[in-house]
Amino acid sequence: MAEDTTTFTAKDFKSDQEVRWCPGCGDHAIMNAIQRALPQLGVKKEDFAFISGIGCSSRFPYYMDTYGFHGIHGRASAIASGTKVANPNLSVWQITGDGDSMAIGGNHFIHAIRRNIDINLILFNNEIYGLTKGQYSPTSKLGAVTKTSPFGTVESPFHPGELVIGAQGKFFARSIDNDIKLCQEIFVQAAKHNGTSVVEVLQNCVIYNDKAHAYLTDKEHKLDRRIVLRHGEPMIFGKNQDKGIVLDGLKLKVVELGQDGYTEKDLLVHDAYEANPGIHLMLANMKGPDFPVAFGVIRSVSGKYYDNEVEKQLKEVQEQASIKSVDDLLHSGSTWDV
Amino acid sequence: MGFISYAFPILENNQKVKTTKLQLVMSKNADVIERDEVVIRFSGDSGDGMQLTGTLFSDTSAFIGNDLSTFPNYPAEIRAPQGTIGGVSGFQVHVGHSEIRTPGDYADVLVAMNPAALKANAQWVKEGGTIILDQDSFDERGMSKAKYETDDPVKELGLDGYNVIWAPISSLTKETLKDVGLDPKSILRSKNMFALGMVYWMFNRPLTYTESFFEQKFKKKPLVIDANKKVLKAGFHYAETMHHMTPTYKVSPADIKKGTYRNIAGNQATAWGLLAAAEKANLPLFCGSYPITPATEILQELAARKDLGAKTFQAEDEIAGICTAIGASFAGNFAVTTTSGPGLALKSEAIGLAVITELPLVIVNVQRGGPSTGLPTKPEQSDLLQALYGRNGESPVVVLAASTPSNCFQYAYEASKIALEHMTPVILLTDGFIANGSEPWRVPSMNDFPAIQAPVLKEKPEDWKPYARDAERLARTWAHPGTPDLEHRIGGLEKDELSGAVSHDPENHQRMTELRAAKVKTVENFIPELEVEGEQEGDLLLVGWGGTYGHLATAVNELNKKGTKIGFAHFHYINPLPKNTEEVFKRYKKILIAELNMGQFATYLRSLMPHFDYVQYNKVQGLPFTVIELESKIENVLEEI
Numbered sequence: 001m002a003e004d005t006t007t008f009t010a011k012d013f014k015s016d017q018e019v020r021w022c023p024g025c026g027d028h029a030i031m032n033a034i035q036r037a038l039p040q041l042g043v044k045k046e047d048f049a050f051i052s053g054i055g056c057s058s059r060f061p062y063y064m065d066t067y068g069f070h071g072i073h074g075r076a077s078a079i080a081s082g083t084k085v086a087n088p089n090l091s092v093w094q095i096t097g098d099g100d101s102m103a104i105g106g107n108h109f110i111h112a113i114r115r116n117i118d119i120n121l122i123l124f125n126n127e128i129y130g131l132t133k134g135q136y137s138p139t140s141k142l143g144a145v146t147k148t149s150p151f152g153t154v155e156s157p158f159h160p161g162e163l164v165i166g167a168q169g170k171f172f173a174r175s176i177d178n179d180i181k182l183c184q185e186i187f188v189q190a191a192k193h194n195g196t197s198v199v200e201v202l203q204n205c206v207i208y209n210d211k212a213h214a215y216l217t218d219k220e221h222k223l224d225r226r227i228v229l230r231h232g233e234p235m236i237f238g239k240n241q242d243k244g245i246v247l248d249g250l251k252l253k254v255v256e257l258g259q260d261g262y263t264e265k266d267l268l269v270h271d272a273y274e275a276n277p278g279i280h281l282m283l284a285n286m287k288g289p290d291f292p293v294a295f296g297v298i299r300s301v302s303g304k305y306y307d308n309e310v311e312k313q314l315k316e317v318q319e320q321a322s323i324k325s326v327d328d329l330l331h332s333g334s335t336w337d338v
Numbered sequence: 339m340g341f342i343s344y345a346f347p348i349l350e351n352n353q354k355v356k357t358t359k360l361q362l363v364m365s366k367n368a369d370v371i372e373r374d375e376v377v378i379r380f381s382g383d384s385g386d387g388m389q390l391t392g393t394l395f396s397d398t399s400a401f402i403g404n405d406l407s408t409f410p411n412y413p414a415e416i417r418a419p420q421g422t423i424g425g426v427s428g429f430q431v432h433v434g435h436s437e438i439r440t441p442g443d444y445a446d447v448l449v450a451m452n453p454a455a456l457k458a459n460a461q462w463v464k465e466g467g468t469i470i471l472d473q474d475s476f477d478e479r480g481m482s483k484a485k486y487e488t489d490d491p492v493k494e495l496g497l498d499g500y501n502v503i504w505a506p507i508s509s510l511t512k513e514t515l516k517d518v519g520l521d522p523k524s525i526l527r528s529k530n531m532f533a534l535g536m537v538y539w540m541f542n543r544p545l546t547y548t549e550s551f552f553e554q555k556f557k558k559k560p561l562v563i564d565a566n567k568k569v570l571k572a573g574f575h576y577a578e579t580m581h582h583m584t585p586t587y588k589v590s591p592a593d594i595k596k597g598t599y600r601n602i603a604g605n606q607a608t609a610w611g612l613l614a615a616a617e618k619a620n621l622p623l624f625c626g627s628y629p630i631t632p633a634t635e636i637l638q639e640l641a642a643r644k645d646l647g648a649k650t651f652q653a654e655d656e657i658a659g660i661c662t663a664i665g666a667s668f669a670g671n672f673a674v675t676t677t678s679g680p681g682l683a684l685k686s687e688a689i690g691l692a693v694i695t696e697l698p699l700v701i702v703n704v705q706r707g708g709p710s711t712g713l714p715t716k717p718e719q720s721d722l723l724q725a726l727y728g729r730n731g732e733s734p735v736v737v738l739a740a741s742t743p744s745n746c747f748q749y750a751y752e753a754s755k756i757a758l759e760h761m762t763p764v765i766l767l768t769d770g771f772i773a774n775g776s777e778p779w780r781v782p783s784m785n786d787f788p789a790i791q792a793p794v795l796k797e798k799p800e801d802w803k804p805y806a807r808d809a810e811r812l813a814r815t816w817a818h819p820g821t822p823d824l825e826h827r828i829g830g831l832e833k834d835e836l837s838g839a840v841s842h843d844p845e846n847h848q849r850m851t852e853l854r855a856a857k858v859k860t861v862e863n864f865i866p867e868l869e870v871e872g873e874q875e876g877d878l879l880l881v882g883w884g885g886t887y888g889h890l891a892t893a894v895n896e897l898n899k900k901g902t903k904i905g906f907a908h909f910h911y912i913n914p915l916p917k918n919t920e921e922v923f924k925r926y927k928k929i930l931i932a933e934l935n936m937g938q939f940a941t942y943l944r945s946l947m948p949h950f951d952y953v954q955y956n957k958v959q960g961l962p963f964t965v966i967e968l969e970s971k972i973e974n975v976l977e978e979i
Contacts, residue, residue, distance in 0.1 A: 078653065
């Protein structure tokens, strides 16, 4: 690093554009957390690129004083993939929503993950189409009443974590907009992971889907309804840290410490680095009332990543190559002189 | 939607064969007729190896110094039901002593490996021409698969008076190879080489080139090399022995400019032109694409060029193809995407994004028959209006069209230069005909090509604004991520005229719309003027664009020989048009526009210059024009003047 990046602060990443999200929108907090995470990464300011699609969250790049690209609906993964492969030295962040990446951009989303391109994909999940003023999205809960489902939806939602793991994803984490500290911690880990890092941030749309995540934010019960997973730590949660998760046969089970003979030793210890996605999938899919919702880095498995493999292959071929220029190419193969 | 097609070069490892070293084989027994040009069509089942056979014949002809032009015509299915008309694959090659611009309308010689191939191609043989048939394939089964109504194909197809040669190709191939130790399937597969050997004898071609091809191609299979050589020679000697093959033809080498030559197909030339531009611009090449017929070879060719640093990204769909390219262009690579009609439709929204973000991007569209899936392997020029107008909003782009297999190189280079220097998307149109067709090409030197200077910023100028533009080209500057102090945001929302920030200001939108149009229009100051071949003024100007050049030029040439004088103008720059277009049109009473669509260029010209007297000649049969039909149309129009 030629430059001392530690001198940057969150403030340096704020652009001169007026932030136009609704007051109280969860997006403000998520941006705040990202702006706080960036100075921790040891990356030069000019090496960040924020790329988005369409939707409320996709306005994000305009508010960041970094290189930014506000793309077209659903295509942010493709644009970000091109940017990263073209210049692997960049720290590329895709900002997207549940409509942008789970519906119109679903194909690009799964293929970016399958290729394991080293981008950080932050998925703002508010379970609603906000910018078009309140239609259901692919993550809206079954039965959700919205402008386009006045009698409730009749389709099952996508669970982003399940989709990520199904697409052979190597990194999946979950957070929630009002926990800036946890968001920041996860964003740093996502950025440091080589490969596609998907972070689902549960985000509240105050206008069209207010309290969509109220079950998890309710002051009284929230600690009993969520668990923060950290690699190497036993899976304990609850207001009184008295609940845990064990493996019961092929399924997960919530137990109370001290009851039925369960002690901390019986609990699952989170292994985010395990390549086998079985337990990660079960953890990602946990939901109330029987289970706490999992937060934190659920899966973080290192492996080959696309942009790096491309560079390696280029280098290997070039070292062996007899064709070094277009003139060489034009005269290669079968030619004849007249 | 991938299709297998032949591709040059077929000799690898820098193998050079010099004309002088080749032994010309001349028959002593037969009459030798000197011909200025001949057209040969190889046809058979799509698994019979006709593309390879035709390619080998073309290469051999090129090596002995003929000029030539080829036209592979193959079905959309990789293996259509064997023996049926739908599964017939053909390869036509036109070789000559003088300049050859088309693969020829009708064949002097047809090779048909089965009854279906004969039925599908008989109408394309010149009256009284020579037809070589594999007699063994004309059994009951073969005849019924090809749906003949009688047991006499010659009579049924009206081929009395043609020189029909019944040769037991399959059985003689089996006989030749009975002792080499190959399995029966592999033996039969080499029957195309028997036919090729026969044709080589007829046309006095040496076997050397083809033999060295076997040695290269089957390096690790000496048995296969040996077998192919044997069959090739067997065919050659069979033809020599059979007197019914007389006469044979001699087509002398063409009188062509000195230099190093190679055969090149259009898609390969396009790929190489893009590589050349990247090298000249000193930028890494990025190609984001999705395989689609007949454009796929461009992606394949670039994927093979890691030695030159080309990055190819085979995307999950057409949209991702162009969007990765746009992302790469944002990151500072020279980005391209390649496609054909349906793919261009899918890319429309993203092309608009490249227009509003003013990023350089080349979109190669290899046209095919439409609408929808249409005729994937057949040529047509019906994407012109889509290229010009097929986007939401006021969304002008530069449109160019290549006109021959080899000049795909030049126009790919031109398209790239314009995209990079003017900071704009450019659509380059080619078509299945020139993309798959090939011709000998005098290899240029990169020194002969103009420099390409993209407005890349290395450091922050004083008072820099991302959307400020230069006076000459109206191009904005290109600040690549990773460059300090130039952090800025671009995107699909309307941009402020200078800062590039989002702007909903009504006046600004009006100005930006006009600026984007003006930017494309100013390209006319950087392109050559329209040139007219033939009469510089008079009754009739024949107008064409794109891949029909060879046929139109040949037709004009033929008419010229008969004393019919007309002018001929062929367009490579479609938007903007060359500046002198209107001045050229004024010099003629009528403008005849010939194109392989229902009149798209005519519609475009009428909209820009409504005051001329336009006549249209249109054809949409998935086939190129024939020179003969063009001549007759031109004569008819002239009579009416």
